[in-house]
Amino acid sequence: MDIQILKSSISRQSSIAITGSxxxxxxxxxxxxxxxxxxxxxxxxxxxxxxxxxxxxxxxxxxxxxxxxxxxxxxxxxxxxxxxxxxxxxxxxxxxxxxxxxxxxxxxxxxxxxxxxxxxxxxxxxxxxxxxxxxxxxxxxxxxxxxxxxxxxxxxxxxxxxxxxxxxxxxxxxxxxxxxxxxxxxxxxxxxxxxxxxxxxxxxxxxxxxxxVESDWSSASYFYSIIAMSEIGTQVSLSAYKVNSLQGDSVLSQIYGQFGVETQFDNNTVFIKKVTNVSINTKIELDLSNAPDIAQTISVTAFGLGLECSLSGLHTLKIKETDRLVALKVELEKLGAEVVITDATLHLKPSTKIFSDVEIATYNDHRMAMAFAPLGLKTSLKVKDADVVSKSYPQFWEDLKTLGFNLK
The missing domain is CATH 3.65.10.10 (Enolpyruvate transferase domain)
Structure with missing residues (x-):
């Protein structure tokens, strides 16, 4: 199943319940x-x-x-x-x-x-x-x-x-x-x-x-990316999450502060809100040794916002569902990005162009499909074999529709 994402705008406030980690x-x-x-x-x-x-x-x-x-x-x-x-x-x-x-x-x-x-x-x-x-x-x-x-x-x-x-x-x-x-x-x-x-x-x-089981922070990453690419004041609440999480990907709440996203906890709900626009001169530099699964999401967020991005600690990405570093480089460059990779790093050059109607290959990798989907706020694109998301997040596309994404 392929999904066409038409350039979308989303609700100012939404709520999503995410399944366990x-x-x-x-x-x-x-x-x-x-x-x-x-x-x-x-x-x-x-x-x-x-x-x-x-x-x-x-x-x-x-x-x-x-x-x-x-x-x-x-x-x-x-x-x-x-x-x-x-x-x-x-x-x-x-x-x-x-x-x-x-x-x-x-x-x-x-x-x-x-x-x-x-x-x-x-x-x-x-x-x-x-x-x-x-x-x-x-x-x-x-x-x-x-x-x-x-x-x-x-x-x-x-x-x-x-x-x-x-x-x-x-x-x-x-x-x-x-x-x-x-x-x-x-x-x-x-x-x-x-x-x-x-x-x-x-x-x-x-x-x-x-x-x-606490809800999955890796799944939350795609909503952080969406909020980062949204207008100031846009907010989504996600449940059920703990302030003192066992999951390494909970570092998202700190990382996305660099993308202008604020995180607040209330009981078992996390509220994420776009509070500032990031300067085009901002360079994102991160060592993701302890959270490599969010590298794809962060790379795509930086590209969507036209930011320079240098990620290290990515040596385990080569033995995942696909070689995620190679896959990221290939798919981002289809959209107009300039990407340099090594065995353990990714460097994305700042770019203001995003090509339309590009087909994103997913390589049997759920995270490729979900990481690129937020770009639907910036351009129209097609995600190939979109049902691969069932590996970790079967409700993903339905939840995007809840936010207001225009999917075919």
Missing amino acids: KSESNRLLLLQALYPEISISNLSNSDDSVLMQKALQSNDEVVDIHHAGTAMRFLTAYFSTRVGRETILTGSSRMKERPIRILVDALKSLGADINYLENEGYPPLKINGKNLSKTKVSLNANVSSQYISALLLIASRLENGLELTLDGKITSVPYIKMTLALLNEIGIDTEFEGNQILVKPFTSPPKVDNIT
């Missing part, structure tokens, strides 16, 4: 599989979380998680601990190109029995569940936090817990802290000092019987 939901689903006493409220309705839930409930030998990268990492760890169960874990053609050796090597060092069925270092995997009795493992600190979280999530069910050493400068710290905070909420003891993380074994009943 995919990151929190997938962590809690795995913890629920390990501790079935837990129930979860405000679970994400994203494809990834639906696939994760289905996989955890499946007794089939072959488990196919399609494009769901988080599920691939978390389930590799989970199935390696299911004593006596043999599982073949596979996914889409793109998933078979996404590396998993780092996690597999770490699990093998703990005693796991995992074999590659096609290309060495990549899914699909044949996993024979075993009792993992070893306790110590090391990883490079700059790897995807999903590898680290996968190990931490199963750690409390390992016979002797887990002592994880991270070598080098740690990236994506908020996602690691999110995982540890959810473990702590259940009652699991953890320590995170310097480059060492300790998770103690836990066989008691959980301290809580229900956990409510």
Whole structure:
């Protein structure tokens, strides 16, 4: 399905309810599989979380998680601990190109029995569940936090817990802290000092019987972008959000101050409002090591406002649903931007021209579709394969219509 976005203007005030965080939901689903006493409220309705839930409930030998990268990492760890169960874990053609050796090597060092069925270092995997009795493992600190979280999530069910050493400068710290905070909420003891993380074994009943998932901050980013490109005084309220969020992408509330957007919290609602226009000479410089998923949104916002933008800490974007840095460069340049990328950075030159009626390719990547949509406030454009948004935010296009976007 393609969607044509005609140049739109939006309501001065709107309210949107956003589903639970995919990151929190997938962590809690795995913890629920390990501790079935837990129930979860405000679970994400994203494809990834639906696939994760289905996989955890499946007794089939072959488990196919399609494009769901988080599920691939978390389930590799989970199935390696299911004593006596043999599982073949596979996914889409793109998933078979996404590396998993780092996690597999770490699990093998703990005693796991995992074999590659096609290309060495990549899914699909044949996993024979075993009792993992070893306790110590090391990883490079700059790897995807999903590898680290996968190990931490199963750690409390390992016979002797887990002592994880991270070598080098740690990236994506908020996602690691999110995982540890959810473990702590259940009652699991953890320590995170310097480059060492300790998770103690836990066989008691959980301290809580229900956990409510906070709404997804990554999904909120598209509304920050919309407000940034709107007229002064335009406001949207989003629910349900916490001031003290576990999600790294909650840094949006500070970052978008640079785009003239004010954030206020009231109970579990966040109000975002355009309060000032940004000078055309403004240069946005950000290290997004701890929040790489909002890089696409920020790049497009800066382009829509004609601002210069330099983003760093983006090395993990190359192994996402697509190589997001290359995809961003290609699609922004279609619209008239000048973009320079390296393996870990993106530099957008200031530009006042935005071409009309450009077709934006989405590369099976939900964030490409949603990040470019706010440009409908500046120009008309077409988003190809727009239903890819169901991976994380199935209601996205309906919510844009609620704001006043003119979609065909």
